[in-house]
Amino acid sequence: MIGPLDHEAKQRLPNCTRCTGCSTVLTDMHAAPVTAAGLEGLAFMHGKGATNGWLFFGKVAGGAQRFIVKVYCMPYSKAHGRPQDCANEVYTERMRLMMAQVRLADECGAAGLTPRVWVAPVEAIIPNGTFRGYHVRWHGLWMEEAPGITLHGLHTTRGAENAMYELLTKKMNKTQVIQQTVLDLLTAQCDRHSENVFITPAGDLTFIDNDRALGVVTRCGGDSMLLPGNRYHTQLRLGYWGPTMQYYKAHAGKSNFCTGPIDMRVVMDYRCYVPGGKIGADYPPGLKSCMEALARHKVPDIMRRYGFSSRKPAEILLRRSRDMLMMGFEGALAHSPPRSATRYVYQPQPPCCGIVLDMRGTPRCAQCWQPIIEAQKDSVKDNSTAARVKEVLVQEDE
Template identity: 30%
Template structure:
């Protein structure tokens, strides 16, 4: 009886096994229980376990189609035969592969934009990094990027270099003690972990600063996938097994692709849809995090007008953003590449320079933050939630910021701390001007990210007759001209306020726009130098001082600034002025100039091209000098240091106290008190 029972049980188990095996052969994508994002559901191909060419990520060497569904539990992984027509017999090739973490596809060359009624170009970037669209089960559509670690000689475009198959500088398989130190820049071709740290630290900073609405979120994941199958691509179908950077999708297209260099009625209408707070937020992002490569190919606008910035690998450097006036990116759109970078054109500098200024500006100038800020000025009206973050950072050391945000380079934390301090000290424009003061003036020849070109007034519309004229598409010129004046403005009625009129009152003749005039004081860059010498002071002026080398080149109202420099002990300084040659009068005193100089501190001057300090050449009278004008007078008394002392005419008691002070100081130095 026992034997019979066991036999019956064995027969039962065997029968069950047969049913199970038959069921496995009919398993398909419909039986999969993996929860998928709707985007992933739409992108996932159907499959059946018994179809020819089905494999898994683990069992296939090359694959034509990735599947996010995992291999069903308890099922032996399918493994197609190796080889085939034109293939290495040792390579297992699959038509479809289960178990991918992301489905990768190549970027298209163009995409439709319904808002402007045409297809627009998709830029792939100039760095050569691998940039692909992706779909994951959890997040749906994403973008994925790598700077190394893909096999098969992957090229982003035929003109790019192949991606390095190994991340030899800082790959995850290299012991940390043997990795090279991270470089200052982010997104470097051939690097991996340093690029990941750079971008993830920036993402965390943006989150804490409440600025994530300005740019897509980003993170790092290990990718199990295959390079997209594209005929003619040497790397098609090669297995991907490496860490890559993921990004949320920025909807729409780049602003440079949308405009195509000219403006028409539809692109003007889309420009007017852009929320002003989007532009201001993006500009604050670029200034706060010191973006040095913000051009129109990485500023995106959606069908509804929402604006985001992408590719933030130029952070923590100088500022050079098309959203912020004064940098090279902005200036190229304003007056043309030839006028800004003539030395970078094909041919010789003698042939190309000085470059010709464009007759009209590119439409990108209307994305200047000032066109979208009330009164064309931000000041301390920073985006919500930002100031408390700045206050927290201000209390931290650069090392603490570096450690907390796991940054890739300590200099990034130092640069960030400076920007935070300057924003808190006086707002957006204060920080912008302070940073530009550290950047060399552009000469109209060199290409680079660290130049400053002067602050021109904003160009916030396409109205002719203003200081700027935006380039209109020839075929659209008549229909565009039929638009109302309000329809030609980014923000009708948003005129410059008092602050904007003070900071950029009119067109500025920046050094790169000046032309050689033969003046012996004019340098190659077109700059005129005017020594602060008494011999150059113009006579018969009572309300202000004017220093001039000739009738055309002079500086007025410089007495307040020169007094401030004298008072704080500066005897060697370079003062740069643009525009009308007038030193801002501020409150009419030397206080503000003295305060700002004292706040940043003084350093020894060095000779050009040398580390040697320039000897102090301060003028000192050898005897007491008195200059009178009626009852008023100024008296110069020989001394080793500069002092400014009042000399009251009516209160001899006060003058007596000053005498006592001078006497004590002279005795302390072992000198005789000057005779009065």
């Protein structure tokens, strides 16, 4: 059960601001900045997320360890506070998908890239806000708290420029960048932006919020800052909401122009850390054997192994693993279904594999670099004919 069965009846009871029988203590994870241990006192704010899940810090009553708790099916919208229905089956499947991806990473030799997640009871009251005292009494998604600071937090924190430079250019775990890039393509990850990427003082990476993958987002085969040729990857390089885009537009075509300001996060690019800038079929050993195992099995076998309740996630894993082995990484990135709607598809930007800080402290590419100027496509509507055509990933008897 991931939602209340007795909401109307409970509304007739007194509101509680103190819970004497609760097994969980929730606190607001958006009330104050979180200090990143070992990072010179840097602090960041957790993102609230775009889904209807309510996010909290949570502890088991009497326990010391803090977790992230995602409560689905609250009777009220976190955005506007009005009553809302619960898509119970949809969110139950999201939980299965997140747990499946942890298992997949473990079996693919990439353990630790994704925090542990599990479904467990939440017996608590909402700690603050309009619905302070509301009694949560159903299962939620529990997650380990990722160590370090988000890349978005580093980017937006005044005074963090030098720390960010050190982390991304000298300490960042490049093997983990390659591993997660391969996993993002394999799982058709459609929400990999920098609020979902944590980095520790040692440069180790953790990738959170994997609930918009494996076909959850309609007509999206990938939208990740790690994958060239899609929206999030392009946004980092063109800076649609700042002066970067205008700068490069103004200087495009000038014969003596070399490079300009750039977002330091662009060095999280697998092309900088593999021979010749291409993975081809030379996957990390654990990931290659994992994909070979997936490619040998049929959809029902994959469904049973990872706990999927529908065929689509298993079909994506089967098709992508086959294509990635046969076409190589770059071939599959360009051609393997599921295919994306136009708003997610961009020209692959050239890599920038080194950053320097100029006299003003502004990051620039260490070599001559210019982006491919391309208009933002968020407002581009999907092709209605293409949207109606069902994409065949594998045959029905597979």
